Amino acid sequence: xxxxxxxxxxxxxPTPPAAGPAGIPPHKVSRRKRLVPYWLLLPGIxxxxxxxxxxxxxxxSTSVQTGSLEAGFEVTWHFQTYxxxxxxxxxxxxxxxxxxxxxxxxxxxxxxxxxxxxAFKAGRWRNLVLVLVIAPFFTSFLIRTLAWKTILSxxxxxxxxxxxxxxxxxxxxxxxxxxxxxLATPMAVVCGLTYNFLPFMILPLYTSLERIDGRLHExxxxxxxxxxxxxxxVTFPLSLPGVVSGTLLTFIPASGDYVNxxxxxxxxTKMIGSVIQTQFLRVLDYPTAAALSFxxxxxxxxxxxxxxRRAGTEELL
Amino acid sequence: MGAVRWIRRNLVVIAGLLTLAxxxxxxxxxxxxxxxxxxxxxxxSWQTFSLDAWKDPCGVADLCGSLSLSLQLATFATIGATVLxxxxxxxxVRYRFRARGAINSLIFxxxxxxxxxxxxSLLTLFLNLGAQLGFTTILIAHIMFCLSFVVTAxxxxxxxxxxxxxxxxxxxYAGPVQTFVRVTLPIAAPGIAAGALLAxxxxxxxxxxxxxxxxxxxxxxxxxxxxxxxxxxxQINVIGTAMFIIAVALVGAGQLISNRRRKTAxx
Numbered sequence: 001x002x003x004x005x006x007x008x009x010x011x012x013x014p015t016p017p018a019a020g021p022a023g024i025p026p027h028k029v030s031r032r033k034r035l036v037p038y039w040l041l042l043p044g045i046x047x048x049x050x051x052x053x054x055x056x057x058x059x060x061s062t063s064v065q066t067g068s069l070e071a072g073f074e075v076t077w078h079f080q081t082y083x084x085x086x087x088x089x090x091x092x093x094x095x096x097x098x099x100x101x102x103x104x105x106x107x108x109x110x111x112x113x114x115x116x117x118x119a120f121k122a123g124r125w126r127n128l129v130l131v132l133v134i135a136p137f138f139t140s141f142l143i144r145t146l147a148w149k150t151i152l153s154x155x156x157x158x159x160x161x162x163x164x165x166x167x168x169x170x171x172x173x174x175x176x177x178x179x180x181x182x183l184a185t186p187m188a189v190v191c192g193l194t195y196n197f198l199p200f201m202i203l204p205l206y207t208s209l210e211r212i213d214g215r216l217h218e219x220x221x222x223x224x225x226x227x228x229x230x231x232x233x234v235t236f237p238l239s240l241p242g243v244v245s246g247t248l249l250t251f252i253p254a255s256g257d258y259v260n261x262x263x264x265x266x267x268x269t270k271m272i273g274s275v276i277q278t279q280f281l282r283v284l285d286y287p288t289a290a291a292l293s294f295x296x297x298x299x300x301x302x303x304x305x306x307x308x309r310r311a312g313t314e315e316l317l
Numbered sequence: 318m319g320a321v322r323w324i325r326r327n328l329v330v331i332a333g334l335l336t337l338a339x340x341x342x343x344x345x346x347x348x349x350x351x352x353x354x355x356x357x358x359x360x361x362s363w364q365t366f367s368l369d370a371w372k373d374p375c376g377v378a379d380l381c382g383s384l385s386l387s388l389q390l391a392t393f394a395t396i397g398a399t400v401l402x403x404x405x406x407x408x409x410v411r412y413r414f415r416a417r418g419a420i421n422s423l424i425f426x427x428x429x430x431x432x433x434x435x436x437x438s439l440l441t442l443f444l445n446l447g448a449q450l451g452f453t454t455i456l457i458a459h460i461m462f463c464l465s466f467v468v469t470a471x472x473x474x475x476x477x478x479x480x481x482x483x484x485x486x487x488x489x490y491a492g493p494v495q496t497f498v499r500v501t502l503p504i505a506a507p508g509i510a511a512g513a514l515l516a517x518x519x520x521x522x523x524x525x526x527x528x529x530x531x532x533x534x535x536x537x538x539x540x541x542x543x544x545x546x547x548x549x550x551x552q553i554n555v556i557g558t559a560m561f562i563i564a565v566a567l568v569g570a571g572q573l574i575s576n577r578r579r580k581t582a583x584x
Contacts, residue, residue, distance in 0.1 A: 037412035041420065044401035044464060048423055051461040055438035062441045110336045117333030131568045132337060136344055137518055138564030142541040143557035146549060147343035150350065150361045198340055248429070256431020259524060263545060273433045273525070280437055280529065286444070293437040300431055 056297075063290035073286060081291045089275050089292060096271040097299070099186070099261075100254035103193035107201040107250045108243065110194065115205035115242070116235075120214070133202055141196055145263050148192050152182045152264070184266035192260035200249040208242025209235070244311045248304060255300055272296055344561055351554035358548025370551035374559075377550040380540060384556065387521055387537035390452070394459035394520040399513045401460070402467025403505075409468070410475040427465045435462060436529035443530060450532025458530045459520040466519060467512035474508020507575075 063081060067073035086093075118129050136144060152158050159182055162168045171177040176187040212235065220230040236243075258273030265271075272292065279289035324331065350360055354367035375381035405424065409417065427435065439458055448454060482504065486496040524538040531539060541553055 037408040037414045040404040040408035040412075044405040044468075045420060045423065047401060047461060048427070048464060051439060051442070051457055052427055052435065053423070055435075055442040058441045058445050059438035062445075110332075110339065113329050113332035114336040115333075116329055121330055121333075127572050129337065131565060131572070132341060135561060135565045135568060136340055137522070139344055139347060139557045139561040140522055140538055140541060142524060142538050142545070143347055143553055144343040146541070146545055146553075147346040147350070150346050151342065153361055195339065195343065198336070252429060252431055256433040257525070258433065259542075273431070276433050276437055277528070280440060286441065289437060290441060293434045296431055297434045300434075301429070304429055 059290045059294060062286050063294050065287050069284050078287070081287045082295065085288050085291045086295065089272065092270055092272045092275050093295070093299070095269070096255050096273070096296075099190055099193060099269075099271060100251050100257075102190050103197060103254050104201075104247050104251040106190070106194040107198050108247060111198055111201035111205055111246065115202050115209055118202075118206050119209035119212075130206075133199055137199060142259065142263075145192055145196065145260060148188070148195065148264055149183065152188050152191070154181050154183065158182060183264065184269070186265070186269050188264040189261050189269045189271075192264045193254050193257065196257075196260060197250040197254050200253070201246040204246040204249060205239060205242040208239045212238045240311065244308070248307070252300055252304065256296060344557075347554050347557045348561070351551060351558045353551055353554075355551060360549050360551050360554065370555045374552050374555045377552045379535060380550070380552055380556070383535045383537045383540040386452075386534070390455055390459060390536060391517045391521040393456055394463055395513050395517045397456070397460040398463035398467050398516045398520075399509060402464050402512055402516075403471050403509055405464075406468045406471035406475055406508075407505075410472055424465050424468050427462055428469075432462070432523075432525040433529075436526040439526070440529045450530055451534045454530045454532070455527055455534060455536065458526050459523060462523070462526060463516035463519050466515050470512035470515060471505065471508045474505055474511075478504050 061075055062073070064075055064077050064079060065073040066076045066078045066081075114129075114133070118126055118133070122129050150156065159168070159180060162171070162182070163180055168177055168180055168182075171187060172179060176190075177185045182188050182191075216234050216238075217230055220234050225233065256273045258271055258277055261269050261271040261274055276289050276292050276296070279285045279292065283289075350363070351370055352366050352368065353360055353363055354365045354369060355362075356364050370376075405420075408414075409420065436458075439454075439461070443450060443454055478501075483496055483500055486500045491499065522538060524542060527536050527539060528542070535543070537556075541549070544550060544553065
């Protein structure tokens with residue numbers, strides 16, 4: 001192996017420059033081997049550094065610039081932008097975190113039974129149900145979100161049912177809906193967010209539930225634990241990794257999403273993503289947009305770090 | 318009170334099926350409304366049954382152009398992200414080296430960040446470099462955000478691989494290349510395929526990052542977004558339905574193949 005590999009050592013660039021002093025083949029080979037992981041990593045990591053990390057640096061610098069589109073922007077260390085942006089848009093920030101948090105909790109409540117069903121009760125239907133969970137992924141999520149406009153429309157089935165049950169009065173009183181409409185209210189936005197991010201909750205939950213040994217349930221039953229106790233003391237704690245990664249995979253993208261708020265909401269339900277998008281692409285106020293986006297990132301990263309610490313799961317996904 | 322007891326016993330199943338219904342209903346609506354003949358610009362209320370849109374899915378200006386653009390983008394992004402991601406995954410699982418922790422977090426971070434942040438920061442980079450926004454910038458962005466997902470998918474598979482299989486291949490005098498092509502790659506293939514499928518779906522469906530970095534280029538999600546304001550043509554529902562059916566068929570076929578493989582492997 002070594003003999004066949006050593007002779008064709010080309011003089012040109014193909015060999016890594018660190019190939020070392022010639023004439024000592026064993027040493028050369030081991031050195032080359034040591035470099036293998038770095039060569040494997042290089043292109044991908046470079047891609048992430050240039051197109052993920054470097055942009056964040058550029059964004060940080062943009063956020064402390066002043067100027068205008070015509071005159072050009074200049075770094076002036078104008079931190080005031082952050083303060084101004086926060087003062088003007090804190091309602092959208094709070095709203096985003098509130099909507100995303102509510103959607104995450106709803107996803108957990110709705111997704112857990114389904115994940116449980118697939119893991120333990122579906123039997124030979126398991127694959128079919130899994131397909132039905134994954135397949136909606138492939139119909140463009142914008143089209144599916146637009147379908148909610150039909151479902152929630154005035155005089156549509158949802159409004160009719162809620163109205164006849166007099167539930168709309170309750171939700172209106174809570175401020176979730178307005179009068180007898182659901183569309184263009186917070187409820188519609190949260191409904192859309194919950195819907196869109198459900199698969200991201202169900203799949204990690206399912207993976208962690210599926211790993212649980214069924215004999216643990218039997219053992220709990222043998223020890224006279226009632227089903228609810230078994231769930232509380234055995235199943236749920238063992239599924240915690242899934243709960244943690246599911247809630248993260250739901251909350252993080254939901255907090256920055258603006259599609260649901262724009263398609264299903266109104267100006268009163270704008271989320272911070274919409275503001276960033278408008279500032280960047282329409283108002284062309286780059287410093288404010290960059291500052292807002294930085295604040296969002298910082299808030300989300302802080303919350304995620306805190307949450308992971310509390311949940312005590314370092315192993316993610 | 319047999320009914321109450323039955324409901325109580327099957328509470329999990331009932332709740333799960335209700336969630337499943339919640340997930341499927343919009344797809345059904347999309348499907349049903351692909352047969353609608355709307356009277357105004359908006360296809361939000363049922364009028365009359367019609368096959369018009371199915372007969373002429375490309376009848377709307379720019380729709381099929383945007384669709385083919387999205388398919389091309391997704392294909393290139395999948396190839397790029399899968400190759401780069403698989404290389405990273407192998408390096409991370411198979412080798413010990415310095416900076417592993419840093420590299421792991423660099424790969425985790427794109428998944429732990431709201432899309433709009435990545436989209437906006439990438440745009441500031443392109444603006445500062447004076448890059449022309451279009452196909453290339455979208456492709457760059459898509460490879461970037463698909464990469465982490467591919468690494469995660471492939472890593473999971475490579476981690477569960479038995480290293481003794483490769484040792485056995487080497488004991489049987491297979492060279493490193495032969496071992497990799499005949500043993501390692503086939504075992505890792507399901508993970509790589511899962512990563513590639515995920516990358517394709519993510520890239521094809523991405524709206525937020527594309528919206529920021531597309532310039533004047535219109536991908537399919539961008540077309541849908543634009544038409545939502547002007548009035549959605551029925552053809553959009555046709556495309557959505559077709560995508561759903563193709564996906565179900567593909568996943569179903571994949572299941573069948575893997576089931577048959579498993580059966581032949583055990584007998």
